[in-house]
Amino acid sequence: MSTFYNLKVIDVVQETSESVVIAFDVPYELYETFDYKPGQYVTLKFNINGEEVRRSYSLCSSPVLEEPLRIGVKRVKDGLVSNYINDNIRPGDFIEVMPADGRFYADVKKSNYKTYYLFAAGSGITPILSILRTVLVTEERSYVYMFYGNKSEETIMFKKELDTLLQDYGDRFILEHTLSRPKAKWSDLWNTKQEEYRKGRVDEKSITWFINEYPLYAQNAEYYICGPGAMIANTEKALQQIDVPSSRIYKESFGGKVVQQEVAAIANAALNARLNGKSITTTIPQGKTILRALIDQKYNPPYSCEGGVCSTCKCKLKEGKVHMHNNLSLDEEEVAAGYILSCQSVPMSDKVTIEYS
Amino acid sequence: MSTTKNTKMMHALPVAAYTSQEWFDKEMELIFSKTWQFAGFIEDVAEAGDYISVQAGLNNIFIIKGRDGRLRAFHNMCRHRGTQLLRAIGKGKKAITCPYHDWTYDLEGKLISIPKKEEEFPQLKGELHQCDLNLHEASVDIFKGMLFVHPDKDAPSIMEYFGEVEPYLGPHIVEELVEYSESETEPVYAKEINANWKIIVENYIDHYHLAHLHEGTLNMYDHAKAEFGWIGPHYWFYEPLVPEYAADVKNASPQPLIDSVPEDKIGAYVPWLFPNIGLSEGESTWSTFHVTPLAPDRTLVVIRSKVMNVSEWEFTKQYTKSSMHKVWKHYGNKGKYEGDPETDPMASGDFMAEDVYACEQQQKSLQSPLFSVGAQAQRGEYAIYKFQSVVKEWMEKHQDK
16 A cells, blocks of 8 residues: 555646646556545655655646646745755656545546535645546536635636636636735736635635625535645634535645644553554654654554545554544544544553554 | 226326326325425525425425525424424524424434433433434435425436436526516416326327417417427427517517527427426426326416516516517417307416316216227327326336335
């Protein structure tokens, strides 16, 4: 599962001044391995300054169109990998890529008749774009209502591509842009044409406006959210306040570090882990997560994003207590059933027993 | 109920299909409980918290709109003792309750409260919504501004059901029109007719009778130029206006023309959507013709009509222009025979009265020992044969499940 493949970069496009889109060539024999659902991500592995680092990036390409795998990467302030990619990756380079994974995806089917509400902010557009294109092409009758937030007009990723989709699918696709810091232009003085952009962030107020402005027609509705943590929380809250059931909401966080609560974890707690049919007994050093403790001991636990998003590292807590710094993927039922993300869990009892399935 | 075993045939169905309680019950189970059923117009459930309940075959279905704008449908049946009493309550209309014992559900149908739960229902442990007592879900969706429900929560989507026939229907943008009726609460037409529901459908889709039964009433349409056919279980039909009416329809039409219909597409679109909803999409009115079987020989017909959303004054102007127009000297409103329009449907000049009369008189003959279908018009009555085949096939298909 967590195997990396060396894929060749066949194209690098400067999407905005702060982002690039990278296309990979997938050799024929790996087509099936690299098949994916719209909304899923791939994990990239680099060796930067002598240290192995992994990052997950959502695919912005569509699996139903015959096109190479594409990811969009936006620079992040002090972002080691995103800046590395923006500065260094050129066509012809090879990158270690793990096949697609993730639970944030749309189950697109030709016979579906649905309304998709898509909420994206910043580079959160990448998985949303994949869902958008796949739905429009595959589900001939479904509607897509999209709300897309950016800082200013220049930072809008995939603007051209979205405009083309509006032209081709205008009868089923609605797009509203909102800009948090629009730049004033000289031309605004004499420009009387209708405002193309709303002002403000993707927040409770604007989402409530959007939903009321574009009521759903096809009644089977789904809501997809991707953006920084605060945007997800705001969007989810706005949706919950009008009784959108959580079973219809799908979300994916990315980038921007979520503030971690300081908790007093137990130092040197005993760890019993069952992994690949073997029992492991070790201790968890102060400040380390269960996953890191295992990796440091040269074990090979499943993991991918190490950010609490992908749930590859999911395991079951059989004994003891843990605290999860950040859980963006397990739902309430899974947590109630004892599942934890080992990459986010620190021990809160002297002894912790877990089991990977 | 027929007492003698009647093995005589109509076209593809036995006569008993039009007279026996046994057939009627089977149709309720296999057709009306297994199809998308008309439930009204979208404006019937306009605001968050609005709800209605409708009968769909053997099921009563409760539709409620949430504050997210999404419609939810449940079987109108409290999971306690099955009472058909559901209603929405509370300030935000965020809950569904049964007033009998106040069992309460959320908008997803999950049971959230039971009075005296601990004392009276110690067997219900843990979270209420995990006690397998949530409302039974149904499906609800919108097609051409109409609400439809399906008793099965996993029903094929409404566009799988109607999508293929949609291009053959009128180009009217129904959502822009407003309902017309003389009374605020009553539809424009509702009547119990003494005939089997299929007799009424067959009359609706019978092209052959238009030029005869309705020779003085529906003659503003050019029956000779009619086009019709079948897409899956659904029937579509179109005929243009007669040239004289078409030439000056703007002035001659009794109501303002529906402006979403391009000039070259004006005419009468009169499809029948299986099993029991007909549309009549004309130049100035758009109507639903909903048929509800009440008994083997009794059927409720409800017509709801929509017109352009323009002022009362526009209607008055149009009516004045139309009433003096020369077209109406030769077309429409004339009885087939001379006589008292009040007592003789054939003298009424009202096409609905003509149809009801013909349907009821046909139903009466079904019990005659000498009844038989003499011959079938190969083009004009093909639809009748086809409709009966669809009924038969639908029942056979769902019988096995």
